[in-house]
Amino acid sequence: MRLGLIGFGNIAVTLLGQLAETIDAPLECLTVLCLPEFAGETTARLAGEFAGVATEVAVVTEAPALLSHRPQLVIECAGHMAVATHVPTVLRASVDVVVVSIGALSDESLEKELRLAAADGRAHLILPAGAVGGIDLLAALGAAGGLEVRYRGSKPPLAWSGTPAEAAIDLGALTEAEIFFTGTAREAARQFPKNANVAATLALAGAGFEATHVELVADPAAPGNVHEYSVVSPLAKYSMRIENLPSAGNAKTSVSTVYSVLREIRNRIGPVAI
Template sequence: MCSCISVLPSSPASTNPLTVCTLLFPITPSLHLAPRIIVVYHKNTNVYPLRCRGRHLGGGSVMETAGTGVHRSGGVNHGRSDRLGIIGFGAIGRRLASFFATTEDGPRTLALLVRDHQRDAASALVPGAQVCTDIEGFLEAVPTVAVECASASALGTYGPRLLEASCDLIPLSLGAFADRATERRLLEAAARGPGRLEIAAGALGSIGFLAAAREHDLDRVTITIGYPIERWRVMGAERFIDLDQVRSPTPFLESDARNVATLFPGNLNVVTGASLAGLGLDRTHVALVADPTVTQAWFQVEASSASGPVRMHIGGRDAAVDADPIDYTTFSIIRLLKRRCASLAI
């Protein structure tokens, strides 16, 4: 095949937001390079995100300022090449937006998808971001990665559209996967791409050991979750236990992860995250514990594979039951986002 690079135009077409150029590279047995790479210029963002056979490769491989007529390819751009979109403006959404609005270490917050009554607060928090109240406006900002921290409904509705639009997606409302139809729709959309799903460890802090164990005959995963009495009460656990009679840590429900996530929608995302990393929702065992001795949640993960047993315990901080837990969830997302453009990826 021919080996050539098309020179990008010195200025974008004024009547068309997209200017497409084709790059052709040779294919060799040792280098499985795609024969066709499309570079798309978007006039609203002045960048050329790279797509290869429909797969979005991110701004780290190709990035250009409009009007230069020059691009670079190959290697990895460790600067702020990712363009971050955040869906949801609750505690986690605000914390992420604020963090990436003030740090140079990670992606730039480009777009926020919020409710109507949150527009002014979002604009004040991140003045340079595009604040949207509908998914169409959010997609027009062309984020390369989006964090969903809104709801399971939002994930199920917006997830496939984001993935189809070449936007990688880091979902937090993982309870959406408990519904088989939604799980299938999201996984099929990720398989088609060009965007991909990236699952964060969330409140567990780490799930990499489960993904590693899966490569070596992982055969058992048990997740035990302990919450204070008042938190279980708010979540409706009195369907299963008389919480007023609990004087010591008391298990009250054991089941598979899919059933538990269905019984407590929107509250036990750690169950789904660990299940996706390991054996899946139907083969992961979950035990729920009402614990009057703590004020914040604790988690324990036990797994067994051919590499040996693993046991991990994550304790909650000392804070009031109704306080913002400020657990590992936000910081696991920050780590993922910073890792995407880090020179040393851990």
């Protein structure tokens, strides 16, 4: 496979580590798109830590340069700005893209642009399940309409550092769980872009951004990043609770998110997709 990565942060590095351990043979080509100021460091790490992942490796700083290496699949894991800056170009070039920063689609104009770009390029905009399960069932039920979806995301207080939660509550002084945000999935994804991708995923798979109710919680007793949601539809009712361990390099990210992306790649490489 010829694989492209947009971003070389915690998710990309963890993903490459998992690829090195699970694929039977090196990738034919790995191309990493990063910011110019990180190009030297990225090149060095790829040559050192990840020397065996791919036969051919390249580091670029613009989408056209990424496309010049003919990727068959591109993984975006660099944040909302990277989605807007690079993903439409890649989709229009007829290359499928897995978007990890799903919350970026809370911007209605960007969501429309991405859908049009995918249609123009006859490519697929792939939205992985990430840290949450049951997305297949939710998407299936969504076709019947009439969905009611409620989501509650709980993380240890310090996992909410650097977000608007700091202005709402004293994260360092909490002794019990406290809800600091209640609203729609669109509001959650916009206010907490690094923490609310699950809310956006549920919204896109199910009832939409405005009809998906969200609560965000800082909980000193949380065993990790906890995602709970309930679904009521004319066809079925179900609820789910997932206790995810945080990624070793970023407490805001559930490590299962990386494995969700790994699944997308392995489904492309292997003879069976599941």
